[in-house]
Amino acid sequence: MADVLMLCHDQHLDRRVVAQAATLIERGHFVRLLALSFDAETTHEVTAEGIQLIRIGLNHIVPENPTYKGYMARQYKLNDLLNWGANRYPGQLGAFQRIFNYGSRLNWNLYKVLLLVRYRNRVLHDPLPFRQAFVKHGAEFQSDLVQVHDLPALEAGTELAALWDVPLVYDAHELYPEQKTFSRAQRKICSKAEAHHIKKATLIFAVNHSIGEEMSRRYNIAKPITLLNAIDPPLEFDPLARYDLLREKLGLSSQRRILLFQGGFAPYRNLENLIDAMALVKTKDVDLVMMGFGDFGNLLKAKAESLKLLGNRIHFLSAVPQNELLQHSASADIGIIPYPHVDLNSYYCTPNKLFEFIQAGLPILSNDSPELNRFVRDNNFGYSYKMENSKKIAEAIDHAFSSSNLSTWQSKIKSKREELTWSKQSDEYANSISTVLPSCTLETKRVIGAV
Known part of the structure; x- marks a missing residue:
């Protein structure tokens, strides 16, 4: 049995993610999945499929780009000014508070302008702000294998896999940098990140042949294994029935x-x-x-x-x-x-x-x-x-x-x-994963340690 840590930046879990996790669980592995919460705080639950699901609170999603760091540095200076004024001139606390509020609004508007200059996009900001949150939440769960679902969690996945010296699996759900909603600057950031980190993956999946071929050409890697978004019909569906x-x-x-x-x-x-x-x-x-x-x-x-x-x-x-x-x-x-x-x-x-x-x-x-x-x-x-x-x-x-x-x-x-059906795809997935799992998994190591 292997301990598998999956990373997924979505809130609504794609059925592809759930299907892969369920396939591993059915074959006797333990799967812990880190995804995003709908709320501010982190929560823990077990899904019907047996996935240990940790939803990372949105308070932990902190941008790491220079523009945000500059904004926070200015905000800290404003806070220091408020504290200095309140301590030195306690009678003027109200005035210093007004200066702080005005400065904070000015700083926030400056931040938005600088984001626009950096990303050339008024709708989306930092396209990859997830590394810190996933590394912080995942580091305590040492695993035999790390699997990343899509680009936003790839940098965190490479860091965790290197920390434990275990295989990294990358499942590309799409050509992430090519999204229509991204500006040219954002596409460049995403492409550079994927080009750098994808070469650290031991195994790569893509959703279809064309995307796999494009990734192979773009990043000079072996063509990823095609893993279709197929589904198994639910038990409630009768393929012979006539529905209306x-x-x-x-x-x-x-x-x-x-x-x-x-x-x-x-x-x-x-x-x-x-x-x-x-x-x-x-x-x-x-x-x-x-x-x-x-x-x-x-x-x-x-x-x-x-x-x-x-x-x-x-x-x-x-x-x-x-x-x-x-x-x-x-x-x-x-x-x-x-x-x-x-x-x-x-x-x-x-x-x-x-x-x-x-x-x-x-x-x-x-x-x-x-x-x-x-x-x-x-x-x-x-x-x-x-x-x-x-x-x-x-x-x-x-x-x-x-x-x-x-x-x-x-x-x-x-x-x-x-x-x-997914039943056909699941064999391809599980067999591919088995080729990169270490021969001595954490479970084996625990038994050896106990002896």
Whole structure:
């Protein structure tokens, strides 16, 4: 048995993280996972899968960049001035307090200006502020192996692995530096950090072939092992059953056919164009169901309402629990993945919904992208089309719903979906991990020490 320490900078745990941890636990290993809390203080819990989960309090996430350090240095000087004035002139305490408050506001505004100058981004600040928090919380849990999920925790992972002289595993969930929301300065910071620390990893995973090839080329490393975001259908899902939950919830006629988008409502996902496209779709019996979460959904609803399509041809539903998701997916006629090519991550994407649609037996309509084509086009799981604007999306929808291949797409997915489950991927993952685990784990060392 090995003690494995996992680091993940997310608050909402990606199912990929949970699946990997559960795979190790099923094989007799002990897994402790450090992730971020939703609250200020650190908490401890044990998940249903048996993961020892430590959520790091947000108070511990302290930026380490020079801009923040300069801000804090000025703030300490202001505090020293307040203390000096209060001790030397106690009768003028109120005046010194006002000077301190004014100086603090000025210092904070200066800090924001300097952040803008440094990162060229008014929305995001330090892209990698997690090293200190993860090292501080993880150092007390000596482990046989450290696994890092995505770039923000990679520097901390390399430090902890070096501290204990154990293997480091890096699972790249995406091309992290290539996010559309990052400025050029932030992308440069992230790329430099990944290039430096990735070479310290003993084993590297990537979410698909294209991202693995890009990382290999970019960092001059061996191609990472491809580990898909596949899922196992929950016990509650019957692949032979006929589900109709979406029509039941929305009160739609059985004559209406459903195009389903499921997942997070967020910018840069072509969702505004998808809403606009429904005003251009010529196939009259098709309704779009948007089932998901996120404040961006309010903007999408307003757009649908302005087109007089809300509750008519466009419907919104809240996200459902994972154990109910496939039943809802299977209630649609086609699932859509319209992600535009706004960055390399979108261009090479294989999002969770791809594998959810596959396990639900749902034909797929996707943007024309290398990795989506690998599944949708090459396996005949559906139809892909260049979705450059709302007109193109409407054309794609019309073509897909008028195609004579709908039943073929569905049968192809159902015949191959067992090959694309996490059960298949988990063997690849566990076998790869076993090749880098030390022959003498901590558990063995404890036994030897006891003797």
